[in-house]
Amino acid sequence: MFMEIAGIILAGGKSSRMGTNKALLTVNGEQTIVRLLERLLNIVDEVILVTNDKETYEFLDVQMVTDNEKDRGPLAGLEAGLAASKHSWNLIVACDLPFFEEKIVEVLLHSLKQTACDAVIPLINGRAQPLMALYHRRVLPTIEQSLKENKLRLRDVFTQINSRFVTEEEFLKAGYSEKEIEKLFFNMNNPEDYTWVKSQKSKP
Numbered sequence: 001m002f003m004e005i006a007g008i009i010l011a012g013g014k015s016s017r018m019g020t021n022k023a024l025l026t027v028n029g030e031q032t033i034v035r036l037l038e039r040l041l042n043i044v045d046e047v048i049l050v051t052n053d054k055e056t057y058e059f060l061d062v063q064m065v066t067d068n069e070k071d072r073g074p075l076a077g078l079e080a081g082l083a084a085s086k087h088s089w090n091l092i093v094a095c096d097l098p099f100f101e102e103k104i105v106e107v108l109l110h111s112l113k114q115t116a117c118d119a120v121i122p123l124i125n126g127r128a129q130p131l132m133a134l135y136h137r138r139v140l141p142t143i144e145q146s147l148k149e150n151k152l153r154l155r156d157v158f159t160q161i162n163s164r165f166v167t168e169e170e171f172l173k174a175g176y177s178e179k180e181i182e183k184l185f186f187n188m189n190n191p192e193d194y195t196w197v198k199s200q201k202s203k204p
């Protein structure tokens, strides 16, 4: 790894649309959270799991923290993760990304090196993907202020900080196909999504 970063997994959601904890769903014989953790350990120096239910994840060998403010969504998870991190740069990942793979961090770090910024966020087909992105710890005060003002969308924060967006062209240049990009950012929200994920081959 040419730059030391932390990985922060957000697993504090309710999974209400799925009806069961998405992080624990099995894809290609492996639980999504287990796969994600293994992949992250290959590329980062520290992993932090942000959850409000530590018992559920006791079987994982990982540092866990809870949200400082409960029921406030992913932004509160990002805040707790960054506050616990020992690293300046942090790769945030949602727990419901069954096709996450290590190479994404190369693309994001490559982009980070182009210019000074506070966050590196994929922008795929015009949609920002702030839950598979890099954030510098210095954005913590902005996040805390946003939570205080009850502005709970990630967008409320990434539009205020110096965000660098990585478009699909940059992923294509890095060797990804359109289909691979679609899968890489696919997050499972409901049972139909899970059915689609299971219908895919194990390699993206």
Ligand SMILES: Nc1nc2c(ncn2[C@@H]2O[C@H](COP(=O)(O)OP(=O)(O)OP(=O)(O)O)[C@@H](O)[C@H]2O)c(=O)[nH]1
Pocket: 010, 011, 012, 013, 014, 015, 016, 017, 018, 050, 051, 052, 067, 070, 071, 072, 073, 074, 076, 077, 078, 093, 094, 095, 096, 131, 189
């Ligand atoms: N730490 C933390 N993570 C959260 C919280 N809410 C959502 N997340 C995580 O953020 C990511 C995206 O979550 P969503 O799919 O939007 O929300 P969800 O609550 O998991 O699912 P729904 O109940 O179906 O909306 C997932 O990795 C969630 O675990 C929260 O309050 N705290």
